[in-house]
Amino acid sequence: MDKALHYFDESRRMAESTAPKDSFDRIVCIAAFGAAMSYLVGVRIGGGEPIPAARLEYFRAEVLSRIDADQQGLTVYLFEAVKSVVIGDLDEALIRRSAIQLLLDDYPGVSDILDEYDREALAELDTELLEKAIYGDEVTDYTILHALPPTHWWWPFRARS
DSSP: OHHHHHHHHHHHHHHHSHHHHHHHHHHHHHHHHHHHHHHHHHHHHSSSOOOOOOHHHHHHHHHHHHHHHHHHHHHHHHHHHHHHTTTTOHHHHHHHHHHHHHHHSSSTHHHHOOHHHHHHHHHHHHHHHHHHHTTTEEHHHHHOOGGTTEEEEOOOOOGGG
């Protein structure tokens, strides 16, 4: 959990930096937010010791405040998920879509942070994933399936292989 918070902070720090941004800085900033989201998925599906309720509640509040402070990071993450589908990296797109859904489901208040562009990107992502499902594209990453809720409808089509 601490690593997720660290990467959210790192993403925001880089985004707020007054130094001119070059391509490398933008890539690192995007990667930091992506790493934070990956750790978020890990918190939900990870094994090990159960997280005490008070610690989880504190963590969720901290994540919400960081997402609120770095809304651009979430927007870029959503658009990167759409890009993943379009270029054919379905494993990445599905993981990102589930990370977004876990964020919406498990972190009350995140849906209030989404702006019109975020909602449009999410709808576009779902449309692209549905189109891939209809046309039979498959993915290979099965590592997180067992721990995701069945409401993550974008995963089932991958099991046809």
